[in-house]
Amino acid sequence: MEGSGQTPNAACVWDEAVVGVDGQRQGRGLIAVLRQIFFCMLSPEPGLGGAGKGGACAGIGLASDRPTHPLRAALRAGRSFVCALLTSVNCVPVFLVDICQLDLKVRYINYVTQYTAPGGIERIMVRKTTLTDTSTTYDSNTLDVLLSDQARALSSQLQAHRMELFPPKAQKTLRSFQIGEVAKILGLKPGYLRNLALEGKGPMPEIGNGGRRSYSAEQILELREYLDSNARNGRRYMPTRTAAEELQVIAVVNFKGGSGKTTSAAHLAQGLALDGLRVLAIDLDPQASLSALHGFQPEFDVHENETLYGAIRYDDNRRPMSELIRKTNFPGLDIVPGNIELSEFEYETPRFLASSDQAGAIFFSRVDAALEDVQDNYDVVIIDCPPQLGYLTMSAVCAATGLLITVHPQMLDVMSMCQFLLMMSDVMTHLRNAGGNVSYNWVRYLMTRFEPSDAPQTNMAGFMRSLFGDHVLKFPMLKSTAVSDAAITKQTVFEIERRQFTGATYDRALESVNAVNGEIRDLIFSSWGRS
Incomplete structure (x- = not known):
């Protein structure tokens, strides 16, 4: 200039x-x-x-x-x-x-x-x-x-x-966690962590106003490693999978927008990362809300051939999945961001299906094949699918080992889910006949934005449990201003601080999220044969 x-x-x-x-x-x-x-x-x-x-x-x-x-x-x-x-x-x-x-x-x-x-x-x-x-x-x-x-x-x-x-570089950072929060994450008592710090064992916490101790997310991971190396009675603080345990791929799906699908996927991915698992989140929705929640503005930060489309496209510009992965502000959580480019797969697949090229005929295996490049680096993959039953969703469903179907417990949403299930069962039949993998370790329904004081929602929740039994998660994702207000600043309840809300509001939201994540974590461990 x-x-x-x-x-x-x-x-x-x-x-x-x-x-x-x-x-x-x-x-x-x-x-x-x-x-x-x-x-x-x-x-x-x-x-x-x-x-x-x-x-x-x-x-x-x-x-x-x-x-x-x-x-x-x-x-x-x-x-x-x-x-x-x-x-x-x-x-x-x-x-x-x-x-x-x-x-x-x-x-x-x-x-x-x-x-x-x-x-x-x-x-x-x-x-x-x-x-x-x-x-x-x-x-x-x-x-x-x-x-x-x-x-x-x-x-x-x-x-x-x-x-x-997020000044000055528009990049998200992650807050520190108070010693009480860290104790809950690790399943320990706060006094035990204080004694560790006093004895100079493990990472040293930051001491703030009033002598309050806090740990960064990176230090929580270091604490896990220290505790795991010094564990007694066979307790594991590093729950990462062994070579004999299968990579768990969870597809979060629904036919209807507004079902809490992306919010649930984001909290699940971040919660599992805080639990010590190595997590890869994949934004398969062209609207890219999951990417935005993790600090990636799709039209500014995600460029051509930088979404999952780059790894599943049909031409010679296909890239290895490892080149598409980005770090997030959560240690142990990586992401493949999305943008509108993902829609290209929906347009290209019918063209290849109509041609003699066999690549299009096995479109449903492309996500699974792309994951083989990085499967040794992760324990769990969370795929946020688009709110439609298109080729992207079908490819993700065939790569999944578990299905999480989100639904808001109201009549119109449940009716929409009924149509989704009918369509999905028909599609799965065709995929199975074509050689696709449609066997799962588990399938669960997650009720989202649930209000216990709302009688119609409570009745609908009971109706779903009577029909689907144990396939409905025991804990719903409660509706909370803490979750909705956090989303305004592109954050989750793990990123906001308790002092930003009334204590009861924040505690209620966090307890709900942790309860849902805990159920799904138990399903993952059960798939690995752990008790």
């Missing part, structure tokens, strides 16, 4: 600028640049600063050729306030406003916020708000442009939200 002879556009400013205590970028005054851009935008002259008109802000698409646009009046009203912020240095946000234009219609506005603390350096972050012109009508020739524009605006807003949640 320096020495180019050009005024940097807004995107370069917020993307590259770093502010120090003096409010200056290295080699250029950021405050001056921001002020210049802002004043150009507020200029009442129609031609001043317009994109492609040679103004001081050339290269920025402005609404300057529409001086009567209502947005301009709103910007002028806040001019003195923003100018005051621009001249501030310490502990005050600095705003850059960039108006973007499409076909002379203002679509959205960017607020780029910089907080500068004394002696500190922070990066600039962007917040994008859509400003759709409601007076405009769209026909079949322009609706695609509108939807594309709104999708980009929404995507940028979500990215900005992530930047604010």
Whole structure:
């Protein structure tokens, strides 16, 4: 940007600028640049600063050729306030406003916020708000442009939200766990862990305010290794499988969206990792909600051929599964993220089935074949399937050793699940006849978002148990504001802290999640022949 002879556009400013205590970028005054851009935008002259008109802000698409646009009046009203912020240095946000234009219609506005603390350096972050012109009508020739524009605006807003949640690199971290939490995870008493720390055995906890001890997730894993190497009476603290024990692949499925499938899969994967198992989560849903919960924004962080599609595609660009795996903020938990690219498998498979190529004829074995590349590295694989019975789901079902079917215990959801089961049984018959593996160690129904005080839900839960018996998990996943509020910040109950909620609310949610995970963990151990 320096020495180019050009005024940097807004995107370069917020993307590259770093502010120090003096409010200056290295080699250029950021405050001056921001002020210049802002004043150009507020200029009442129609031609001043317009994109492609040679103004001081050339290269920025402005609404300057529409001086009567209502947005301009709103910007002028806040001019003195923003100018005051621009001249501030310490502990005050600095705003850059960039108006973007499409076909002379203002679509959205960017607020780029910089907080500068004394002696500190922070990066600039962007917040994008859509400003759709409601007076405009769209026909079949322009609706695609509108939807594309709104999708980009929404995507940028979500990215900005992530930047604010996890600054400065938009990467998730994991909180420390209090000694009481660690004791529950390890199945020990808090006093025993305190004695270990006092004797200098195992990893040393961090001591915070009031002498409270806490361990990081990495230290919990180190504690497991220490305890396992010094265990008595044959107790195992490292429950990883042996070479004789089969990799457990759990497909989380349902036909209906909103059944709590992704939330259940995320909590199960993270809970098993905290239990000491080596877990691989696979996001097989093109909507990529599981990826987002683990800090991967699908349109920004996951690129071409970086989803599971890269390992199951039919052409020569197929990649080994090991090249697609990414670390998460949970030690022992890796993920293969997803995005819209996964839909390609749904389009390509029918074409290969209609051809003479045998690759399409055995589409149902492709996920299983891809897992062979990494199966020695993991104990459990959790597959979050899309909410449809397509080729992706069928391929995952054939790779699975266990099926977890999520259902919300309400009439419409149960009716939808009935149709799903009918379709799935028919599909499995065809897959079995074609040579697919449809035998499982276990199949369980998990009731999600369950409210014990809701009489219709309680009745439906009893109805399901009377029909399916032990195939319904004993513990449901309770509906909780702790779970839903955590999802707003793309977190789970394992990542949020108890102090963010009332103690009873958090404890109730965590107890519910742990109870469900414990049942499934017991099923896994039972499949390995453990008691």
